[in-house]
Amino acid sequence: xxxxxxxxxxxxxxxxxxxxxxxxxxxxxxxxxxxxxxxxxxxxxxxxxxxxxxxxxxxxxxxxxxxxxxxxxxxxxxxxxxxxxxxxxxxxxxxxxxxxxxxxxxxxxxxxxxxxxxxxxxxxxxxxxxxxxxxxxxxxxxxxxxxxxxxxxxxxxxxxxxxxxxxxxxxxxxxxxxxxxxxxxxxxxxxxxxxxxxxxxxxxxxxxxxxxxxxxxxxxxxxxxxxxxxxxxxxxxxxxxxxxxxxxxxxxxxxxxxxxxxxxxxxxxxxxxxxxxxxxxxxxxxxxxxxxxxxxxxxxxxxxxxxxxxxxxxxxxxxxxxxxxxxxxxxxxxxxxxxxxxxxxxxxxxxxxxxxxxxxxxxxxxxxxxxxxxxxx
Amino acid sequence: xxxxxxxxxxxxxxxxxxxxxxxxxxxxxxxxxxxxxxxxxxxxxxxxxxxxxxxxxxxxxxxxxxxxxxxxxxxxxxxxxxxxxxxxxxxxxxxxxxxxxxxxxxxxxxxxxxxxxxxxxxxxxxxxxxxxxxxxxxxxxxxxxxxxxxxxxxxxxxxxxxxxxxxxxxxxxxxxxxxxxxxxxxxxxxxxxxxxxxxxxxxxxxxxxxxxxxxxxxxxxxxxxxxxxxxxxxxxxxxxxxxxxxxxxxxxxxxxxxxxxxxxxxxxxxxxxxxxxxxxxxxxxxxxxxxxxxxxxxxxxxxxxxxxxxxxxxxxxxxxxxxxxxxxxxxxxxxxxxxxxxxxxxxxxxxxxxxxxxxxxxxxxxxxxxxxxxxxxxxxxxxxxxxxxxxxxxxxxxxxxxxxxxxxxxxxxxxxxxxxxx
Numbered sequence: 001x002x003x004x005x006x007x008x009x010x011x012x013x014x015x016x017x018x019x020x021x022x023x024x025x026x027x028x029x030x031x032x033x034x035x036x037x038x039x040x041x042x043x044x045x046x047x048x049x050x051x052x053x054x055x056x057x058x059x060x061x062x063x064x065x066x067x068x069x070x071x072x073x074x075x076x077x078x079x080x081x082x083x084x085x086x087x088x089x090x091x092x093x094x095x096x097x098x099x100x101x102x103x104x105x106x107x108x109x110x111x112x113x114x115x116x117x118x119x120x121x122x123x124x125x126x127x128x129x130x131x132x133x134x135x136x137x138x139x140x141x142x143x144x145x146x147x148x149x150x151x152x153x154x155x156x157x158x159x160x161x162x163x164x165x166x167x168x169x170x171x172x173x174x175x176x177x178x179x180x181x182x183x184x185x186x187x188x189x190x191x192x193x194x195x196x197x198x199x200x201x202x203x204x205x206x207x208x209x210x211x212x213x214x215x216x217x218x219x220x221x222x223x224x225x226x227x228x229x230x231x232x233x234x235x236x237x238x239x240x241x242x243x244x245x246x247x248x249x250x251x252x253x254x255x256x257x258x259x260x261x262x263x264x265x266x267x268x269x270x271x272x273x274x275x276x277x278x279x280x281x282x283x284x285x286x287x288x289x290x291x292x293x294x295x296x297x298x299x300x301x302x303x304x305x306x307x308x309x310x311x312x313x314x315x316x317x318x319x320x321x322x323x324x325x326x327x328x329x330x331x332x333x334x335x336x337x338x339x340x341x342x343x344x345x346x347x348x349x350x351x352x353x354x355x356x357x358x359x360x361x362x363x364x365x366x367x368x369x370x371x372x373x374x375x376x377x
Numbered sequence: 378x379x380x381x382x383x384x385x386x387x388x389x390x391x392x393x394x395x396x397x398x399x400x401x402x403x404x405x406x407x408x409x410x411x412x413x414x415x416x417x418x419x420x421x422x423x424x425x426x427x428x429x430x431x432x433x434x435x436x437x438x439x440x441x442x443x444x445x446x447x448x449x450x451x452x453x454x455x456x457x458x459x460x461x462x463x464x465x466x467x468x469x470x471x472x473x474x475x476x477x478x479x480x481x482x483x484x485x486x487x488x489x490x491x492x493x494x495x496x497x498x499x500x501x502x503x504x505x506x507x508x509x510x511x512x513x514x515x516x517x518x519x520x521x522x523x524x525x526x527x528x529x530x531x532x533x534x535x536x537x538x539x540x541x542x543x544x545x546x547x548x549x550x551x552x553x554x555x556x557x558x559x560x561x562x563x564x565x566x567x568x569x570x571x572x573x574x575x576x577x578x579x580x581x582x583x584x585x586x587x588x589x590x591x592x593x594x595x596x597x598x599x600x601x602x603x604x605x606x607x608x609x610x611x612x613x614x615x616x617x618x619x620x621x622x623x624x625x626x627x628x629x630x631x632x633x634x635x636x637x638x639x640x641x642x643x644x645x646x647x648x649x650x651x652x653x654x655x656x657x658x659x660x661x662x663x664x665x666x667x668x669x670x671x672x673x674x675x676x677x678x679x680x681x682x683x684x685x686x687x688x689x690x691x692x693x694x695x696x697x698x699x700x701x702x703x704x705x706x707x708x709x710x711x712x713x714x715x716x717x718x719x720x721x722x723x724x725x726x727x728x729x730x731x732x733x734x735x736x737x738x739x740x741x742x743x744x745x746x747x748x749x750x751x752x753x754x755x756x757x758x759x760x761x762x763x764x765x766x767x768x769x770x771x772x773x774x775x776x777x778x779x780x781x782x783x784x785x786x787x788x789x790x791x792x793x794x795x796x797x798x799x
Contacts, residue, residue: 053770057688061684061687061688064683064693064695066685068695068697069697071697081680082678082684083680083684085681086681086685086688089688090688104732156642188397250451303676304676305669305671305672305673305676306671306672306676306699307676307697307698307699308482308680314706318673318676318677333389335677337673337674338678339673363672363674363677364672364673364674365671365674366672366674366675366678371494371496371575371576371597371598371599372496372600372601372630372631372633372635372716
């Protein structure tokens with residue numbers, strides 16, 4: 001196993017990664033930077049060999065990477081990444097036999113990603129999401145209002161990005177309340193279901209979750225309902241694209257106002273978390289300062305346009321997401337089409353040590369490049 | 378007219394607004410202005426100025442393609458381009474006999490309006506020079522994505538000679554946003570000829586503008602290009618020239634090769650020797666020619682396309698960064714975007730293997746083949762859509778015809794006269 005900052009050489013024995021990835025008793029963001037660098041390099045080196053031996057496509061990508069190098073920087077900055085679109089077009093799998101497949105939402109892309117998940121990965125993902133979210137909203141289990149259809153977590157649909165995101169919070173739930181129904185133009189608020197849920201919850205604090213645009217639509221409808229004030233410790237989480245809201249010129253302050261308003265909650269009780277279907281189990285919620293933090297079993301690197309070299313703190317770049325969780329497919333280090341910037345190498349005022357970053361949206365499409373921009377026909 | 382029309386170069390006696398300027402340009406009497414010979418001489422003078430760098434002319438102009446522009450503007454070159462298409466070039470000056478009882482005279486069509494794409498900055502100069510040589514007035518809308526390549530040239534031309542001054546006074550250069558409907562309509566309605574350069578969206582937008590019923594349209598639209606090489610007949614210098622054709626405009630030009638078919642098979646001496654030279658030249662020329670700064674989507678695409686090539690069974694040769702990529706593929710992969718110095722190399726053993734991959738929207742096929750193969754291949758590939766077969770190093774050299782279009786015919790009015798008493 002390589003732990004000295006060098007990529008392992010081909011043919012080196014690939015031990016099965018320890019299933020016990022997490023350090024007992026250690027908070028997700030508490031590992032000191034120097035210790036985290038060694039921890040990550042060790043786990044990532046292990047994962048690289050693990051996936052090389054089991055996934056021939058990934059092995060070919062590694063051969064290229066090792067021949068031409070991953071540029072400058074420390075071990076993690078030079079670690080190979082797979083562009084996320086590859087998971088839409090190729091079946092990359094590191095386990096034999098039947099495994100579950102999670103598909104991305106096809107709302108913003110023509111083709112869905114296919115991410116394989118085995119039992120061991122699912123356990124790691126669940127534990128990871130649990131630790132991260134507990135750090136932000138506490139470990140206390142509460143009633144869970146889901147701004148989605150119940151069918152979204154049933155059967156095959158549970159393996160959609162929406163289903164996976166809903167279930168990522170399941171460990172915090174004492175009971176589920178689904179409050180949307182299928183309408184003529186898609187999912188819409190079911191006022192009866194909402195009233196039934198609130199009657200049962202009473203004045204206890206709750207958690208709620210919905211895809212960003214669905215949560216917004218539902219709360220616009222709720223503005224006309226006479227709702228009781230929520231317990232001030234209640235929290236409303238959301239994730240997913242902002243594209244439709246940007247088209248409606250709805251920014252985060254307006255969004256938070258619309259969603260917190262009907263409940264009488266402070267706007268900061270609305271928490272946006274960033275995540276990707278290629279990195280299930282890795283929610284990145286906003287802290288009180290509006291930034292996202294990286295636990296010790298993961299890293300986030302932003303890469304410059306033009307060169308893909310690591311961007312310095314403060315400079316926007318393409319987001320590379322790294323986590324030690326995936327065992328069923330080599331989606332442990334992916335280059336996304338999202339833009340973000342590292343805000344603090346350390347010292348976020350929220351008190352969490354280590355790196356914090358800001359998600360800045362999808363990278364804009366390239367301008368049409370001219371008279372050569374044409375399919376061969 | 379909205380102030381959003383930015384004047385870049387304004388003729389000596391402009392109208393009061395953009396529409397007025399266009400009207401003044403179109404209606405100015407040109408019968409007494411300079412003839413074709415004087416115009417060609419003035420453009421030749423501009424070529425000399427570019428060569429000598431007089432008056433710091435080269436400063437502010439893009440370095441890529443400047444040497445070719447200088448060669449293009451030479452009088453003998455322009456005469457040769459005209460002669461390729463017009464059997465009696467003297468008809469540009471007077472009626473000349475074209476048969477026992479007929480004479481021909483070629484006259485300028487009037488106002489030629491050019492919409493220039495931002496991808497190759499010098500494109501505007503080529504179509505402008507041919508049009509001006511033939512005696513037309515010109516209005517040029519530069520892309521907001523490109524610098525002003527016209528003003529330095531027009532300033533130099535105006536200072537050189539009275540005829541140079543006439544040509545520059547017959548030229549209006551502006552820039553405005555592509556969504557500026559009022560300006561787009563004004564320019565289109567004033568045009569006797571519209572020349573549209575660019576991708577599908579750009580040329581469709583221009584073709585959709587209202588225009589005179591007799592306006593001539595010249596569309597240099599979206600096309601792709603390729604190369605076919607036999608390693609047995611290509612010299613190392615020509616390999617470098619071929620790579621320059623690919624690298625020079627970051628493959629943003631429709632004449633930039635995207636796929637190179639190479640005779641032979643991998644691991645065979647001839648093929649591998651060629652690939653060694655090709656790869657070496659690619660690294661060298663990529664360093665020699667500055668690339669535009671890639672945006673995030675372009676950079677992501679390079680990383681993605683390298684992965685696609687590898688996962689599709691190809692072999693990728695590349696630099697350690699994002700400067701250049703050569704993907705050796707069994708067949709051209711449609712999903713791979715051959716832009717920004719990313720080229721696919723496809724081995725072939727028989728020319729017949731190539732024809733299915735020649736698209737109908739092909740433009741240029743750079744060739745280096747034995748004479749017999751060249752004859753057979755060019756005949757077949759021309760039927761399939763290829764418009765030109767230049768040698769390595771000439772892939773991006775603008776010439777007449779271009780895209781299969783004879784430019785002189787489109788920019789002139791053909792007048793015939795029966796000779797009396799014969």
